[in-house]
Amino acid sequence: MTIETSGPGAAVGAAPGVEVRGVSKTFRTNAGDVVALTDIDLEVRQGSFVSLVGPSGCGKSTLLRIVAGLETSSGGTTLVAGAPVDGPRRDFGMVFQQPVLLPWLTILRNVMLPADVARDRSAAAKQRAEDLLRLVGLDGFQHRYPRELSGGMQQRAALVRALMSRPSLLLMDEPFGALDALTRETMNAELLRIWSETGATTLFVTHSISEAVFLSDVVVVLSGRPGQILDRIPVDLPRPRTFDVMESPEAARLTHRIREYLHARGAVG
Ligand SMILES: Nc1ncnc2c1ncn2[C@@H]1O[C@H](COP(=O)(O)OP(=O)(O)O)[C@@H](O)[C@H]1O
Numbered sequence: 001m002t003i004e005t006s007g008p009g010a011a012v013g014a015a016p017g018v019e020v021r022g023v024s025k026t027f028r029t030n031a032g033d034v035v036a037l038t039d040i041d042l043e044v045r046q047g048s049f050v051s052l053v054g055p056s057g058c059g060k061s062t063l064l065r066i067v068a069g070l071e072t073s074s075g076g077t078t079l080v081a082g083a084p085v086d087g088p089r090r091d092f093g094m095v096f097q098q099p100v101l102l103p104w105l106t107i108l109r110n111v112m113l114p115a116d117v118a119r120d121r122s123a124a125a126k127q128r129a130e131d132l133l134r135l136v137g138l139d140g141f142q143h144r145y146p147r148e149l150s151g152g153m154q155q156r157a158a159l160v161r162a163l164m165s166r167p168s169l170l171l172m173d174e175p176f177g178a179l180d181a182l183t184r185e186t187m188n189a190e191l192l193r194i195w196s197e198t199g200a201t202t203l204f205v206t207h208s209i210s211e212a213v214f215l216s217d218v219v220v221v222l223s224g225r226p227g228q229i230l231d232r233i234p235v236d237l238p239r240p241r242t243f244d245v246m247e248s249p250e251a252a253r254l255t256h257r258i259r260e261y262l263h264a265r266g267a268v269g
């Protein structure tokens with residue numbers, strides 16, 4: 001099976017996948033204005049994997065939703081593949097902390113939802129769903145219902161659904177935050193494998209510093225609210241990565257550096 005596109009290696013030096021320029025966001029509420037983000041500049045190279053870390057409430061989800069076109073910014077511009085984002089697009093895949101599967105549909109019907117919405121009843125769409133379910137180890141579970149699957153399996157199904165429309169951009173908001181540590185590690189390894197096969201530009205929000213280091217090409221550290229970028233830390237650990245890499249002095253150095261930032265601001269939860 002081929003799950004296409006370029007693969008991460010092909011993307012080196014390519015045009016930026018995501019460009020965020022001077023983006024700010026103020027929520028107007030009855031209780032007053034909430035400044036969530038100020039003057040964010042962020043570039044995510046096409047095909048690369050970038051994580052956002054920062055304290056709770058610093059605007060990570062807001063930034064992701066702005067890139068996804070689910071939220072408008074109060075200022076600045078957001079470009080994906082050179083084009084301004086003015087709403088959600090079919091070539092964006094989004095995965096949230098909770099898998100948001102419809103309980104009355106089987107796993108296959110759930111992952112086929114994007115195809116159903118696009119009125120694509122083709123055999124190719126079904127084949128792709130089945131191929132992707134196999135890729136994440138869910139073959140044999142197509143006809144089960146979400147409640148019959150563990151949290152990790154449900155999150156894999158949500159990931160398959162996000163991959164159905166061949167996203168060029170994958171946006172993930174603490175997707176493994178609700179999973180136990182062991183399941184989370186397994187999911188991290190699987191995500192890297194899937195990412196390297198699909199080549200999707202990935203922006204990933206996490207609370208876990210080690211998860212960010214393990215997965216990413218670049219870790220972006222945000223300050224407490226209003227969120228501002230404190231640093232962009234390149235992760236030059238070799239790929240493909242296994243958990244052994246996290247025992248290397250380089251991984252320890254990176255983890256330490258990020259932790260220092262967050263603790264310096266009294267920020268880590
Ligand atoms: N729809 C909204 N209306 C008002 N305030 C909001 C809204 N969404 C988020 N906020 C506020 O914006 C700030 C950033 O939120 P969020 O992006 O969810 O942070 P994070 O994901 O980093 O925890 C928080 O103070 C939050 O309360």
Ligand SMILES: [Mg+2]
Nearest residue numbers: 060061062173
């Ligand atoms: Mg959030």
